[in-house]
Amino acid sequence: MxxxxxxxxxxxxxxxxxxxxxxxxxxxxxxxxxxxxxxxxxxxxxxxxxxxxxxxxxxxxxxxxxxxxxxxxxxxxxxxxxxxxxxxxxxxxxxxxxxxxxxxxxxxxxxxxxxxxxxxxxxxxxxxxxxxxxxxxxxxxxxxxxxxxxxxxxxxxxxxxxxxxxxxxxxxxxxxxPSFPYRLLHMTVAAFLSSALFVGASAAWHLLRGNSTPAVRAMFSMALWMTLIVAPVQALIGDMHGLNTLEHQPAKIAAIEGHWENPPGQPTPLLLAGWPDMEAEKTRFALGIPALGSLILTHSLDKQVPALKSFPPEDRPNATIVFWSFRLMVGLGMLMIALAVIALWLRGRNRLYTNRAFLRFALVMGPSGLVAILAGWVTTEVGRQPWIIYGLQRTRDAVSAHxxxxxxxxxxxxxxxxxxxxxxxxxxxxxxxxxxxxxxxxxxxxxxxxxxxxxxxxxxx
Structure with missing residues (x-):
């Protein structure tokens, strides 16, 4: 096939x-x-x-x-x-x-x-x-x-x-x-956030159609309050989870960052975009911010993040996939925070239920939590490859003889x-x-x- x-x-x-x-x-x-x-x-x-x-x-x-x-x-x-x-x-x-x-x-x-x-x-x-x-x-x-x-x-x-x-x-x-507390918190909060966005989008759809009953307004308000609380918390948990992953699965972090090699004495940049090429062993069309990768991942400006070339080719995850799945997840997370902040601003001006542009934004963001979860799972599971049990059993050795x-x-x-x-x-x-x-x-x-x-x-x- x-x-x-x-x-x-x-x-x-x-x-x-x-x-x-x-x-x-x-x-x-x-x-x-x-x-x-x-x-x-x-x-x-x-x-x-x-x-x-x-x-x-x-x-x-x-x-x-x-x-x-x-x-x-x-x-x-x-x-x-x-x-x-x-x-x-x-x-x-x-x-x-x-x-x-x-x-x-x-x-x-x-x-x-x-x-x-x-x-x-x-x-x-x-x-x-x-x-x-x-x-x-x-x-x-x-x-x-x-x-x-x-x-x-x-x-x-x-x-x-x-x-x-x-x-x-x-x-x-x-x-x-070692990774259990971070994964548990990250997934649980992701579920709460996804449900809040799902509920909020349902309410936004009814508000756009003129159905502004007390029940619809109440569930819209509750969903946005929940988003305001948990979206920034999720970003903080994600940062802690990333540091834990750097400690225990450095090859995954290198693939997520599209980072191939460490020039001596240079901090690691943060690549915003690019196309990791697994065969050429480089990230094409890279657009990055100098030293920001080191600052985010090591909380310093002089430490370097492990590079993909420091791992044997057979032990490297597919950087092309996890590079973009991670950025999709993070990008959606930033939009969620923006949604919550705009909602707070509109709430203070008594326009939360009537601003149609914002209601459309909330409606479009309805499935974003679920999409972010899928992108996160792709990053996690593809980033673990070629291992099904990290460092113990390779995925190819685990498959049935079909x-x-x-x-x-x-x-x-x-x-x-x-x-x-x-x-x-x-x-x-x-x-x-x-x-x-x-x-x-x-x-x-x-x-x-x-x-x-x-x-x-x-x-x-």
Whole structure:
């Protein structure tokens, strides 16, 4: 298929399924906490606006949760089908970590999800709020264990190798590996930021159409306050994460910077743009700022950042990809901060809900959080190559012994099925968002939904 061998097709297939999957948890993590805040405000103030917003966004949450579970199961099975070498080598660590996620996060979410979605008029308000908080906590537990497993693959510790297999000897060291705190914070805050932008774009769309109800204004205001708080925090976490990566994965930083060699005594510049050429071993059309790379990455003006030529060619990640995926992520982050600052300025002039140019900006920025997450994952995972477990196992040694024809057929099937199933899911969610929150958007007291999506109001049919 397209001249690619089975190894590269397996990588593309996993990247494809991961890219589809990560969108749903990113939204559900943020929305679950948002729902807990909304219900808490409702219980405290009894303002029907909070109840209306809760009922509206709980429907979006239900759709994303369902699609996230389905796409996550498909992705997990690939560890055994396409990456059996990895499972055989490191399954004694990654297997238990994923099991802990199921035993804590998934069971917690599944146990309280029904009460959260269908129990508004069937249990007491305190119990229902507790159920919502437990679902939100479950999404954070899931993030904890998934990031623990992923981080260990980047900065492995707490293990020994016996008979060609990884054996855990210190589970605390395995879980709390050097990059784990930074990755956990970076991904969690990214999910909150993505959800805030998603909510804000939904409100902006309604405001542009003249639907300026109290509920729409409230969710627009909350989304922009959240963006103002978490976007700068995310930039700070990103800086700390970069310093940690420089310590443990210097080749990745060199690829991100498109930095090939260090002239003696010269600080490292920061390249704003350019085209890293892996064959020529240089960055073409480079546009940079002298010494700024050293200042950002080493917090000094005399230290140098490791260069790609200091690593063997077979150990270098693809600088062309990670150079631009990183800049896409950072560029979107700067736009998010700009959005929040402009919103604060307009809020002080009572024009937040009426400035149509700003509303269009907020609408366009709606998917930016999810795009930034995808760009960040590309930077992280491609930047780890050629290792699947950094310094321990190469990606090529982890792939299963499938043929090119088998991988081509399975990849085409995935593309077709995902486009149909999740395409319909996206379309249904967009249609539901277009309805907007209603003042009477409350689950009726009579009737028991037969399945999760039947909790959605019949008005959407």
């Amino acid at each position: 397209l001249g690619l061998d089975a190894f590269h097709l397996a990588r593309i297939q996993f990247a494809f399924t991961v890219s589809f999957h990560i969108i749903f948890p990113a939204i559900t993590i943020g929305l679950a906490s948002y729902l807990a805040v909304l219900e808490g405000l409702w219980l405290k103030k009894r303002n029907p606006v909070w109840r209306s917003l809760y009922q509206f966004w709980s429907k979006i949450f239900a759709i994303n949760f369902g699609m996230g579970v389905v796409s996550g199961l498909v992705m997990a099975y690939q560890f055994g089908t396409n990456w059996s070498g990895f499972s055989q080598f490191a399954g004694s660590i990654t297997g238990p970590l994923l099991t802990y996620e199921v035993l804590t996060a998934f069971f917690l979410e599944a146990g309280f999800l029904g009460v959260m979605l269908f129990g508004w008029n069937r249990v007491g308000p305190g119990l229902h709020f507790f159920a919502t908080c437990m679902v939100a906590l479950g999404t954070l537990f899931s993030t904890f264990w998934i990031l623990a497993s992923s981080s260990w693959m980047h900065t492995p510790q707490g293990f020994e190798i016996h008979n060609g297999q990884v054996v855990p000897v210190d589970w605390l060291a395995v879980i709390f590996n 043929g090119t024809l088998q991988m081509s057929i399975s990849l085409l099937c995935f593309i077709a099925v995902y486009a149909a199933v999740f395409g319909l899911g996206y379309a249904y969610m967009v249609r539901l968002i277009g309805k907007g929150p209603k003042d009477d958007d409350v689950v009726p007291a009579n009737g028991t939904p037969a399945r999760p999506l039947s909790a959605i109001s019949q008005e959407t049919n």
